[in-house]
Each structure stands twice: as structure tokens, then as C-alpha cells.
Amino acid sequence: MSATRDLVGVAWTGLMARKVRTLLILLGPIIGVASMVGAVGLTESAKGALQVQLATLGTNLIIAQAGGTFGSQNPTLPGDAVRRVDSVSSVTSAAATTNLSGVISVPVQGASTYYEAFPVPVRAADDSLPSVLQVRLIDGRWLDSADRVLHLRSVVLGSGIAKQYGYLPGETRTIRLNNTNFGVVGVLGKVPLDPTLDNAAFVTQWAAQHVFDTNGKPNELYIRTKDGTTAATATVLATAINLGGPDQVSTQVPSNVLAAQAQANKTLQKVALFAGLLVLTVGGLGIANVMSISVIQRSSEIGIRRAVGHSRSKIGAQFLLESLFVGVLGGVLGALIGIAVVYLVSSLEHWVVEIGYGQIPIWMGLALLVSVIAGLYPSIRAARLEPLETLRLG
Amino acid sequence: MSTQDPADPGPSPDPGDPTVQLPTATGLAGPAVQPLLELEGVSRVYGEEVEIYALSDVSLQIMPGEFMSIVGPSGSGKSTMLGLLGVLDLPTSGTVRIAGQDVSALDDPKRSRLRGQSIGFVFQQFHLIPHLSALGNVETALLYRDIRPRERRQRAFEALDQLGLGARADHRPVQMSGGEQQRVALARAIVTEPLMILADEPTGALDSANAAHVLEIFAGLGTPERAVVMVTHDPTVADTALRKVSMRDGRIVADERRVA
Ligand SMILES: Nc1ncnc2c1ncn2[C@@H]1O[C@H](COP(=O)(O)OP(=O)(O)O)[C@@H](O)[C@H]1O
Ligand SMILES: [Mg+2]
Numbered sequence: 001m002s003a004t005r006d007l008v009g010v011a012w013t014g015l016m017a018r019k020v021r022t023l024l025i026l027l028g029p030i031i032g033v034a035s036m037v038g039a040v041g042l043t044e045s046a047k048g049a050l051q052v053q054l055a056t057l058g059t060n061l062i063i064a065q066a067g068g069t070f071g072s073q074n075p076t077l078p079g080d081a082v083r084r085v086d087s088v089s090s091v092t093s094a095a096a097t098t099n100l101s102g103v104i105s106v107p108v109q110g111a112s113t114y115y116e117a118f119p120v121p122v123r124a125a126d127d128s129l130p131s132v133l134q135v136r137l138i139d140g141r142w143l144d145s146a147d148r149v150l151h152l153r154s155v156v157l158g159s160g161i162a163k164q165y166g167y168l169p170g171e172t173r174t175i176r177l178n179n180t181n182f183g184v185v186g187v188l189g190k191v192p193l194d195p196t197l198d199n200a201a202f203v204t205q206w207a208a209q210h211v212f213d214t215n216g217k218p219n220e221l222y223i224r225t226k227d228g229t230t231a232a233t234a235t236v237l238a239t240a241i242n243l244g245g246p247d248q249v250s251t252q253v254p255s256n257v258l259a260a261q262a263q264a265n266k267t268l269q270k271v272a273l274f275a276g277l278l279v280l281t282v283g284g285l286g287i288a289n290v291m292s293i294s295v296i297q298r299s300s301e302i303g304i305r306r307a308v309g310h311s312r313s314k315i316g317a318q319f320l321l322e323s324l325f326v327g328v329l330g331g332v333l334g335a336l337i338g339i340a341v342v343y344l345v346s347s348l349e350h351w352v353v354e355i356g357y358g359q360i361p362i363w364m365g366l367a368l369l370v371s372v373i374a375g376l377y378p379s380i381r382a383a384r385l386e387p388l389e390t391l392r393l394g
Numbered sequence: 395m396s397t398q399d400p401a402d403p404g405p406s407p408d409p410g411d412p413t414v415q416l417p418t419a420t421g422l423a424g425p426a427v428q429p430l431l432e433l434e435g436v437s438r439v440y441g442e443e444v445e446i447y448a449l450s451d452v453s454l455q456i457m458p459g460e461f462m463s464i465v466g467p468s469g470s471g472k473s474t475m476l477g478l479l480g481v482l483d484l485p486t487s488g489t490v491r492i493a494g495q496d497v498s499a500l501d502d503p504k505r506s507r508l509r510g511q512s513i514g515f516v517f518q519q520f521h522l523i524p525h526l527s528a529l530g531n532v533e534t535a536l537l538y539r540d541i542r543p544r545e546r547r548q549r550a551f552e553a554l555d556q557l558g559l560g561a562r563a564d565h566r567p568v569q570m571s572g573g574e575q576q577r578v579a580l581a582r583a584i585v586t587e588p589l590m591i592l593a594d595e596p597t598g599a600l601d602s603a604n605a606a607h608v609l610e611i612f613a614g615l616g617t618p619e620r621a622v623v624m625v626t627h628d629p630t631v632a633d634t635a636l637r638k639v640s641m642r643d644g645r646i647v648a649d650e651r652r653v654a
């Protein structure tokens with residue numbers, strides 16, 4: 001329709017004639033939509049990162065620890081705890097570690113004072129620990145049966161300790177554990193589900209019992225279950241481990257923490273969405289205000305247009321269309337800015353960008369709706385102006 | 395060569411007075427020609443508790459080809475009359491007809507279209523839209539008429555060029571003198587080729603040189619089909635028209651014609 005084309009031209013010219021004013025009223029929908037798009041995009045991208053992490057780590061790991069509520073000095077689990085756990089049908093694999101609290105690890109000769117003051121935890125670990133944790137070695141190899149059978153004094157460093165000791169990949173390094181030389185054979189990758197493992201050095205159970213004279217009773221078990229049985233398994237594990245004995249056992253599913261983190265972001269997203277909505281509403285009031293003033297300022301223009309034959313409805317439509325353009329333009333610019341922010345932050349945080357494009361039309365539609373509603377009253381006023389009064393005939 | 399006839403507010407000449415038998419548009423065309431515009435017993439009352447009769451019981455016919463002035467002191471109802479003639483306003487009582495059509499019977503879109511198609515307004519304060527160029531202002535009168543933008547621009551430019559403003563087409567109102575602005579307003583009024591041009595004190599805001607120029611243009615705007623109506627409080631300006639309607643206190647007190 002040519003009338004629509006004319007109307008679009010008139011409204012657009014009207015908006016562009018007052019660029020600063022237009023920019024100001026654009027801020028509402030721009031910031032509103034940008035913050036909503038940003039809120040959803042950022043939380044989704046962060047959650048996406050968490051979910052990727054959860055998927056690779058698995059949500060079926062249980063950590064069982066000796067102690068429970070009433071802990072003794074150095075609580076332990078039964079020596080055959082792994083075998084007991086393995087007998088639970090929903091358990092797929094398990095590995096134990098033992099804290100060697102009396103063992104001091106020193107990376108270089110003669111620096112023992114510092115490392116005695118800040119001891120690196122040394123732990124005896126089963127061969128299967130990395131596979132249970134689903135964590136790779138970032139250098140070298142893990143402890144294996146050869147170490148035990150051949151009584152090798154091998155040590156694997158946690159990723160944090162490797163960094164602290166300045167261990168270089170492939171380097172031949174001997175460290176001293178209670179004055180006994182141990183050769184570094186590998187570095188364990190990061191363990192997001194239990195960061196305490198990043199700051200430990202690992203030796204075999206053989207070394208624990210025969211070099212350091214411990215009883216071999218584990219302190220922690222790492223247990224994988226069949227998918228979907230984790231929560232149920234966790235509740236029966238304590239009984240399965242102590243079999244009614246005196247040992248206290250506590251269990252936790254560490255991935256629940258990450259899952260809760262993703263959940264917490266959901267709340268953050270709601271807050272940000274609400275803030276965006278608020279900005280949009282306040283922006284709408286701004287549009288209504290500025291448009292109302294504009295109608296008064298442009299009353300003579302309105303009178304002129306009526307005099308040359310523009311009908312009341314055309315005048316109303318002209319002003320409504322200006323508001324509508326503000327909504328469309330603000331929505332589009334806001335969405336672009338929001339998307340840009342999500343891309344920027346995601347690249348800084350190494351997240352995989354998750355925009356939530358499906359929701360953007362909703363926010364843009366909302367901006368449009370708010371703008372049109374805001375423009376409604378000023379438009380009606382413009383349409384109702386009496387041309388003779390605005391023209392002040394001489 | 396004019397006649398004073400305060401007793402007769404209507405357009406029909408007093409048959410008893412031989413001097414009114416002039417070759418006006420009315421006289422030449424005879425009763426077969428329909429008036430372009432007709433006011434019949436029109437009153438326009440402002441206010442509710444205190445009623446102000448801006449026009450009281452006015453009757454007037456404007457024929458095609460007439461060049462008419464409406465003169466009277468301030469507050470005599472001239473502008474009110476012009477608003478009614480141009481369908482910018484409706485009478486409190488009485489009938490306003492354009493080409494035989496009672497304008498009170500029309501809804502706003504129809505009335506607006508009638509106004510846009512048959513009337514061209516010129517105001518004392520020029521009333522140009524400040525953010526539009528001269529061309530844009532003239533084009534405004536051609537909007538919503540199913541005219542292609544290119545043709546609209548072409549016609550607007552021709553109207554400006556006709557009034558010697560071809561070189562000013564891109565200028566905004568603030569960049570032009572009063573005389574130029576009023577000529578843009580005139581171009582806007584004639585670009586639609588209206589049946590009637592209504593001007594309210596068109597020279598009121600101009601210096602004498604520009605006023606004379608604009609009056610000259612006005613005298614040339616008439617065609618056999620078109621009527622030109624000019625409101626003024628200045629008797630010398632009023633006398634440039636061939637028909638002079640004098641007003642006082644909302645009534646027509648004289649309706650005089652002269653030969654060109
Ligand atoms: N909008 C209005 N409200 C109230 N009174 C008005 C209004 N417009 C005009 N009038 C009154 O009507 C009378 C005629 O006004 P107007 O037509 O403007 O006269 P003129 O143009 O001859 O100076 C004046 O007394 C004026 O005060
Ligand atoms: Mg007046």
C-alpha cells in the first residue's frame with residue numbers, strides 16, 4: 001500500500017530529524033533487550049560449560065570417606081573396603097587412597113625446612129584410581145603392578161604439585177619422601193571433582209606399607225556406579241563398607257556441587273531477566289514521556305498536516321509508528337549488543353557460546369510491545385489535537 | 395466601483411442596486427454554476443458557560459474563479475470563518491457545503507480527503523515543518539494520495555520552481571527568508587491544484603516588498619475554476635481583491651465587488 005509506504009517515510013523522517021532525542025529513547029529498549037539477551041546467553045553459556053564438564057566428569061562418582069560425624073584422630077576404612085564396595089551390584093569400579101600423614105615430600109635436597117612447614121600430602125593409591133576418576137595423565141604414566149611387584153619407588157605428582165615443584169614434562173626427577181628417593185614417573189591431570197588430588201603426591205600401596213610402615217587401611221574410596229543409581233548407591237555404601245562394624249563412613253556425590261552451581265545460575269538469570277524487564281518498562285515510560293512532549297512541540301506540524309489533508313488516524317499512525325520504530329530498532333540493536341557481550345565474555349572464559357536464539361524474538365517482541373504501548377497515549381493525543389488551535393490562525 | 399451593502403450579508407446582489415450588476419463569476423455563469431463553497435446560516439460558538447459567538451448566522455457563497463478578501467478588525471471572526479471554509483472546523487449550527495456536499499455529514503477521513511483535495515491553506519506564520527526541506531514541505535501535501543515518490547517529488551519541485559524557488563528546494567525553513575518561506579507555503583498550497591486557496595493574513599509577517607510580491611503571486615493564482623480567499627485586517631491589501639467581504643463582531647457587514 002502506498003499509504004503505508006508514505007506513513008513509514010514520514011515516521012522515519014520524524015525520528016531521524018531528532019537524532020539525539022531518538023538515541024535517548026532508544027536506550028531503554030536497547031539496554032533492556034541487551035541485558036535480557038546477555039543474561040540468558042551468559043548463564044546458558046556458563047551452564048553449557050558446566051554441563052560439558054559434568055558430562056566428561058560424569059555424575060556417577062561417589063567419594064566415601066572415613067570419619068563421618070564422630071571422627072577419631074586418623075579415621076580409616078576397613079582394609080578390604082574396595083572388595084566390599086565392589087560387591088554392591090550397582091558399583092562399576094572403585095579405587096582407594098590412603099593418607100600418609102607422616103611422610104614429608106621434599107623436591108630438592110637441602111630445602112627440607114620449608115617443605116616440613118608446608119607438607120605436601122602424600123597418598124597411597126590403587127592402580128585403578130585414574131580410570132575410576134576418568135582423568136588422564138598429563139605426563140608419563142600412573143602407578144602400576146610393576147611398581148608393586150618389582151618394589152619400585154615410583155611417585156606420581158598431582159598437577160598442582162607438579163607445577164609447584166617446577167616439574168617439566170618428561171623430566172627425570174628424583175624427590176625425597178622421608179629421606180627415601182622416589183622417581184617421578186608421571187603427572188596426574190586435573191581432578192575437578194576432587195581438587196585435593198591436584199595437591200597430592202601418589203605412591204603405591206606397597207610403598208605405603210613397606211617403605212613407610214602403614215597398615216594399608218584406606219581413608220577414601222572413589223566409586224563409580226551405573227548411571228541413574230548413584231544416589232541410591234550412596235545411601236547404602238556406608239553399610240556396605242563398614243558391614244555393621246565400628247568404622248564411620250560418609251559419602252558424597254561431588255558432581256552435585258557443580259549441578260547446584262548450574263542451578264544457582266538459573267536464579268541469577270531470573271534476576272537479570274527481571275532487571276532487563278525493569279529497564280524495558282522504565283524505558284517505556286521514557287518513550288511515553290518524550291513522545292508526549294514531542295506531540296506538544298510538534299503541534300504546529302500536526303496542524304499543518306491536518307490542513308493539507310492528513311486525517312486524524314494518519315497523524316495517530318505516524319506517531320505510533322515512530323514509537324514502533326523505536327521498539328524495533330532498540331530491540332534489534334539490543335539483541336546485537338547482547339549477543340556481542342555473550343561472545344566476548346564466553347571467549348574470555350573459554351565457554352562454548354550458547355545464545356538462546358529461540359528467546360530473542362520474545363525479548364524483541366516485548367521491547368516492541370512496550371514501545372507501542374508507550375506510544376499509544378501520545379499518538380491518541382496527536383490525533384485528537386484540534387488543527388485550528390495548533391495553527392493559531394492570524 | 396464597489397458597493398456597500400451592510401443590510402445584505404448573503405452573496406446575492408441587491409437587485410435594486412444597478413451598480414452590483416457586475417460581470418462576476420456568479421453573474422457570468424448564472425445559476426447553472428454550483429457554488430464552490432457555501433455557508434448557510436452558519437454560527438460558530440466558543441465556550442460553554444459563557445458563549446462567544448465567533449460567527450453568528452453567516453451566509454456566503456463563493457463561486458469558481460473568484461478572488462475574494464475577507465477584511466475586518468481583530469476578533470471580528472475572520473479566522474473562524476476561514477477555518478470553516480477550509481473544513482478545519484465545523485459549525486455549531488448552520489451548514490457548510492463544499493461543491494454541494496454538507497461537510498458535517500462526513501467522517502474525519504472523508505473530510506480530510508476533501509480538505510486535502512480541494513483546499514490549499516496559507517498562513518500568516520508560514521507554518522512550514524522545520525525538519526523538512528522546502529521540497530519535503532511541499533511534498534507533505536501530496537502524501538497518502540497514491541502518488542509514487544518520484545512523481546511526488548517532481549510535482550513538488552515544479553510548484554517550487556513556478557514560484558522561483560527551484561534553487562531552494564533542499565533548504566530548510568530556517569535557511570530561508572520570510573518571503574521565501576511564504577512562497578514555499580504557497581507552493582504547498584497550489585501543488586495539489588486545489589479548487590480553493592484560503593490564506594489567513596498571508597502578508598502579515600512580511601515586510602512591504604515581500605508582501606507586495608506575495609500579493610502579486612496571489613492575484614495570479616486564480617483560474618476560472620479556482621477561488622482565492624484572503625483574510626486580512628489591512629484594507630489596502632483587501633482592496634487588491636475583486637470581491638471584498640467585510641466583517642464585524644462575527645457578522646458580514648458588507649460584500650462588495652469591483653471590476654478588475
Ligand atoms: N478557540 C477559541 N476559544 C474561544 N474563543 C475563541 C477561539 N477562537 C476564537 N475565539 C473568539 O472568537 C472571536 C473571533 O476570533 P477570530 O476568528 O480569530 O477573529 P479574527 O481572525 O478576525 O481576529 C474572537 O472574539 C475570539 O476571541
Ligand atoms: Mg485572525
